[in-house]
Amino acid sequence: METTHRNEQQRSADQRRRELLEAADRVVLRDGPQASMNAIAAEAGITKPILYRHFGDKGGLYRALAKRHTDALLAALQGALDAPADRRRRVEATLDTYLTAIEARPQVYRFLMHPSEETGGGQQPEQGFDTGRHSAPVLRRMGEELARVIAERVDLGPNSEVLARVWGHGIVGMMHAAGDWWLGERPCPREELVQGLADLLWGHLERVDDKVDGPGF
């Protein structure tokens, strides 16, 4: 029967693809984003052309890899965002979830934030004014997701469509940058960072007092 044949092959191909992805994962998490296709193939016990048959090019493999981790992270954040608690607690929980994740697996984090979509090889596909294309897709997805949540839960007045997205991307960027810095320098325990960021979001910037001397802020 042809369909059976098809399904078996399909299943096998998918399974193979998963195995390859896991091998690639190991190598990338060990060697960073500059892991070579040869190294990944060797880890999987095969040779290069097979990888190319499955993923097209290096970018394809990276994208497939990134999608898995991105989906996992987003799911965790969704959970925190939907938890039954008051608004401030949910904000804290979301920040904490993100920071806990990047703290637990910094290699994954580093990989996700640094797709570095190189062209490298034999041809140069496109090259025309690709403004803003470089930012990590994780951040974009997180920003859009948060924007959706904000837009559907709070009333931002006129133009709330765009405003929610401004805030979504802005908040995600804040979380990301602060987390990145914190992960590199570890200047304080996580809980303190969470509180500091939540306070910032909570509008303390408006209320903090000027110092007695100096031009004020």
Place this chain on the structure above:
Amino acid sequence: METTHRNEQQRSADQRRRELLEAADRVVLRDGPQASMNAIAAEAGITKPILYRHFGDKGGLYRALAKRHTDALLAALQGALDAPADRRRRVEATLDTYLTAIEARPQVYRFLMHPSEETGGGQQPEQGFDTGRHSAPVLRRMGEELARVIAERVDLGPNSEVLARVWGHGIVGMMHAAGDWWLGERPCPREELVQGLADLLWGHLERVDDKVDGPGF
């Protein structure tokens, strides 16, 4: 006289270096960060080894290039941050300065935010748990600078040292992420984005009303 000789050579070397940097600038701004050393050398009218004598390796050239643009951007931001106006106006002016800069020269922006410190060639220098090393140095410098300004101008209570840095990096990250998204999609005029971000910083998140239906935010 030996000193004269030295100075002449030094001056000449510095001038040559500047010329090379300008040539590199043209190529990088035209071809993006994956501009080849050969192309840069050709643009400068010379060949590769000279570039390597001046800058060590590709990373060195990129760092030198990035420093020039970073310094310029930071100077502009300092100006906005020190302008004589009330706090809200200064916040708006700073956001606007940044956004105007990235809008005016998106290629420079893209280059600065995507150093992509590849190793590439013959050897692999270091590879041990370099958590957080990837973030663009511009952002770090901007974050630290803003932290300094915050720390010296407002009173954040106990632990204000660390808290100021949390806020500095957080705010810079917010600005960066929102700017990046905005530059790519252009969903609204710049002024609207500035107001939205300033509002977010101004603590509207605390005060916005829940929508009448839904779980609230």
Place this chain on the structure above:
DNA sequence: CCCGGCTGTTACTTGCGGTAACAGCAGTCT
């Protein structure tokens, strides 16, 4: 006069992304 230190070159090595071209091994159709 020749030496030190610069400018510049050509020609090479190494390594990586990517691609033929080929070989074996199912299962399927006639």
Place this chain on the structure above:
DNA sequence: AGACTGCTGTTACCGCAAGTAACAGCCGGG
């Protein structure tokens, strides 16, 4: 049975970019 299809996998190659000798000319100072 035997040709066909579609996968698995291989070796061997191309092109290109980073980085490095090794060599050649120029010029000021002992």
